[in-house]
Each structure stands twice: as C-alpha cells, then as structure tokens.
Amino acid sequence: MHKKVCFVLISAAALPLLGQQQSATPPANPISASEKGFYQFVSAEVVAAAQKMPEADYSFKPTADVRTFGQLVGHVADAQYGFCSLASGETNPGKAIEKTKTSKADLVAALKEAVAYCDNAYSGMTDTKGSETVKFMNYNVARVTVLSINTGHTDEHYGNMVTYLRLKGIVPPGSEKPASPGKE
Numbered sequence: 461m462h463k464k465v466c467f468v469l470i471s472a473a474a475l476p477l478l479g480q481q482q483s484a485t486p487p488a489n490p491i492s493a494s495e496k497g498f499y500q501f502v503s504a505e506v507v508a509a510a511q512k513m514p515e516a517d518y519s520f521k522p523t524a525d526v527r528t529f530g531q532l533v534g535h536v537a538d539a540q541y542g543f544c545s546l547a548s549g550e551t552n553p554g555k556a557i558e559k560t561k562t563s564k565a566d567l568v569a570a571l572k573e574a575v576a577y578c579d580n581a582y583s584g585m586t587d588t589k590g591s592e593t594v595k596f597m598n599y600n601v602a603r604v605t606v607l608s609i610n611t612g613h614t615d616e617h618y619g620n621m622v623t624y625l626r627l628k629g630i631v632p633p634g635s636e637k638p639a640s641p642g643k644e
Contacts, residue, residue: 489587492604496582499611503575506536506614508633509621510571515564517628527558529624533567534558536617540574543610544581546594547603553577582607 487493510533518530527535534557545552557570590604622632 489585489590491587492582492585492590492607495590495604495607495611496585499578499582499607499614502611502615502618503540503578505632505634506618506621507568507571507575509618509625510564510568512630512633513564513621513625513628517624518562518564518567520624520628522624522627529621530562530564530567531558532617532620532624533571534561536614537567537571537574539613539617540571540578540610543606543613544578546596547606547610548581548584549594549603578610 513529518533519528521528521531537557538555541553541555555570555574557567557574561567561570585604585607587604590602590607592603593600594603594606596606596609618634622634625632
C-alpha cells in the first residue's frame, strides 16, 4: 500500500513536466518546477486535512507522548516559514504558531498563510538560484534541497494527520474517492 501511495504521489508531481517534455523547447527550470509541483500537491493535502478535522478534535492526541492535532498543524505552519525563509534568503518570521494558536480557525488560517509564504519561495526559485548553497543544520546544501526537505517534512506530517483523522473515523483527503463523471 505504501509503495502504491508513493508511486501515485510521484507520478502526480511529474505529470506537469511530462507535458512540457513533449514540446521541442525544454522547460526553463525543470528542477525547481518539479519541486514546486510536488509541494503544491502535498501542501494542499495538509490544508485539506486541517480543514476536515472537527474543531473539537483539535485537542486530540493518540498518546500522551505526541502533539495534539492542533499542535501538529501549528508545527507544520512554523516549519513552512523556517524552511522557506532559509531557501529564499529571508529572515524567518518566527511566528511560533504551534505555541500561540489553539483554535481550528486560527490554525487553519495560519497554515494557509504559511503555505502561501512557501508558494512564493517555490515560485521565486530557479534552477540557478536553487543551486546556490546555504547552511542547513551545519551542512552546506543547495537552496532547492531545503525546499525538497520542506516538501518531505510536510508530507511526513500529512501522514501523521492521516492517522489522527482515521482514529477519529474520518477519511483523509488523499483517500477520498473522486466524484464520478456527471455527479456532484
């Protein structure tokens, strides 16, 4: 099952590039465009998961040793600012969302703002800029690698959110069946 999900996610991220590769002109920034496409897919799932969880369950945590669902949403939002500010060369706004927001409305709004912040970072990234190195955890890494780590981190926590949703009997966004043609 895990391999199937990974294949679907990778395939979905690659679809925009397949159309570009069939043209005579290669895409201008294939590496950063691929990263942006996959991030947009993953971040949309995280936002949808945050929206699906009922307000009453934002304080839910499966065990005492893990974050509540609301803290998880806040953590993902905070991480967006950290990774994307580093990749962009900006100062991290340091919003401390996980520590300061508790309501569903505030957390979903903060997550959407963080995703929009990252959308700008991904949109502003070119393959040339992405090849510049920055210091990340005492390592010199390419800017686009920081964005890739952000995408992976976001996807990792989407997996956590899926578990929380399923424990509450809620079908996660990525598992919903698409509507049949002609039906809404």
